[in-house]
Amino acid sequence: MDMDLQETFLNGYTFAFCEKRDFTKGQGWRWSLEEMARTTGCNTVILPVCAWQDHPWSTAVDHESPDVLSPEDVSRVCVLARDLGLNVILKAMVNCRDGSWRAYIRFFDDPVPTEAQWGDWFASWSRHVCLTADMARENRADLFCVGCETVGTDHREKEWRALIREVRERYAGPITYNCDKYQEDRLTWWDAVDVISSSGYYPVEDIDRELARIERAAEKAERPFMFMECGCPSRAGSQHRPNDWRFGGETDVYAQQMWYQAFTRALLRRPFVRGTGWWDWSATRLYPAAYGPDHNGYCTYGKPANDTLRRFSAAVDIAGDSAPAGREPV
Numbered sequence: 001m002d003m004d005l006q007e008t009f010l011n012g013y014t015f016a017f018c019e020k021r022d023f024t025k026g027q028g029w030r031w032s033l034e035e036m037a038r039t040t041g042c043n044t045v046i047l048p049v050c051a052w053q054d055h056p057w058s059t060a061v062d063h064e065s066p067d068v069l070s071p072e073d074v075s076r077v078c079v080l081a082r083d084l085g086l087n088v089i090l091k092a093m094v095n096c097r098d099g100s101w102r103a104y105i106r107f108f109d110d111p112v113p114t115e116a117q118w119g120d121w122f123a124s125w126s127r128h129v130c131l132t133a134d135m136a137r138e139n140r141a142d143l144f145c146v147g148c149e150t151v152g153t154d155h156r157e158k159e160w161r162a163l164i165r166e167v168r169e170r171y172a173g174p175i176t177y178n179c180d181k182y183q184e185d186r187l188t189w190w191d192a193v194d195v196i197s198s199s200g201y202y203p204v205e206d207i208d209r210e211l212a213r214i215e216r217a218a219e220k221a222e223r224p225f226m227f228m229e230c231g232c233p234s235r236a237g238s239q240h241r242p243n244d245w246r247f248g249g250e251t252d253v254y255a256q257q258m259w260y261q262a263f264t265r266a267l268l269r270r271p272f273v274r275g276t277g278w279w280d281w282s283a284t285r286l287y288p289a290a291y292g293p294d295h296n297g298y299c300t301y302g303k304p305a306n307d308t309l310r311r312f313s314a315a316v317d318i319a320g321d322s323a324p325a326g327r328e329p330v
Helices: 028-040 071-083 117-136 155-169 204-221 253-268 289-294 304-317
Strands: 010-015 044-053 086-096 144-146 175-179 196-199 225-229 275-282
Touching: 010 028, 010 086, 028 071, 028 275, 044 071, 071 086, 071 225, 086 117, 117 144, 117 155, 144 155, 144 196, 144 225, 155 175, 175 204, 175 225, 175 304, 196 204, 204 225, 204 253, 253 304, 289 304
Parallel strands: 010 044, 010 275, 044 086, 086 144, 144 175, 175 196, 196 225, 225 275
Antiparallel strands: none
């Protein structure tokens, strides 16, 4: 857990998002993770441990549901990841069962006795985060992410700082928070974490401008920066709206490739970016590579974007040196 992002570029892929508890009792996930490492050249796996709440105004974060990974699941993935030579990032997340995006979780800032309270939600969320931090410690994760895209909670600085202090009592490694796109220069508590991270779902035409803005934010905060999430679906038009998993026309793997080419080339021109978290690679539902051209989701397996990603992986030194500025995948 001595990760130094000034020396190591964490080229990661999110794995096993929303898998059910005990999914690692099967065998297919092993092949999937091996294929991720083999075909992408990534040097890091990002494992999200997702709790659930019923809707954005629920204060009960359920971390005991069969829909949540067990400590044994986490341990098995981490063991195989290490065997494959991969770094490990563990990430605490929450989803809403009604399909609402977690960014909309929010409550009245001025307490109303008959309504849901911030304190109740943070108490419940903190239990899940701390349990996940325990898993990060036990599995010697290289980086721990305390939350993801909960934009409606970001202004609750006092509660987030308290939670991060509690996490540090359980996990001694570096800590980050995955803010949403466009929020990199808005959080007021970056000094409480070791790494700034965000979701880099920026329109293809805006990538360079947004990277320049993010670089200024990272310099101001005096923290290293990485994208904990980034990617684009394989649908016509999605390169202009990569954040929207419901948006887009017919399947178009070249729209995805266009975005990946622009994004990876821009990253190599901006060495302040110290890591990537490509979204996302299924553990138990990975399709055969030959079906890639017919798949319209985010995964790059069997698609032209995977070739682009593999060239990007070769352009950054996955052995641990700094990413070379000015080099572009061909």
